[in-house]
Amino acid sequence: MKAAYLLGRFILGGYFLSSGLNHFKEREQMTQYAAAKGVEPPHAAVVVSGTMLVGGGLSLLLGMKPSLGAVTVLGFLAAVSPQMHDFWNVQDPQQRQSEMINFSKNVALIGAMLAVVGAQSHRAA
Numbered sequence: 001m002k003a004a005y006l007l008g009r010f011i012l013g014g015y016f017l018s019s020g021l022n023h024f025k026e027r028e029q030m031t032q033y034a035a036a037k038g039v040e041p042p043h044a045a046v047v048v049s050g051t052m053l054v055g056g057g058l059s060l061l062l063g064m065k066p067s068l069g070a071v072t073v074l075g076f077l078a079a080v081s082p083q084m085h086d087f088w089n090v091q092d093p094q095q096r097q098s099e100m101i102n103f104s105k106n107v108a109l110i111g112a113m114l115a116v117v118g119a120q121s122h123r124a125a
Contacts, residue, residue, distance in 0.1 A: 013061025016053045016073050023050025052076045070116040081106040
């Protein structure tokens with residue numbers, strides 16, 4: 001059980017670290033996308049969300065306060081998913097499906113972050 005937990009935390013941490021670094025690597029493109037989705041101010045939102053993902057990802061990857069890292073990522077996912085992947089507002093069928101897939105993926109990742117928090121609180125008890 002411990003090996004599966006560590007491997008899962010490592011994979012999740014790497015995923016979020018990579019996503020966060022991509023926010024900075026592709027900052028201009030991501031800022032344009034955020035602006036198109038009505039995010040204000042878009043540049044600051046990309047920087048803040050990238051920072052959350054890098055910090056949360058590193059926390060999970062390294063096992064340093066993984067509950068805090070998971071809550072940070074959870075906050076990002078909960079705030080971003082409804083605005084950036086609002087499939088219910090998309091008319092084009094292909095784009096709607098793409099947004100629905102991304103929204104659903106983020107909901108599943110919220111579940112993973114809750115599992116990490118739960119596992120950590122179980123260990124502390």
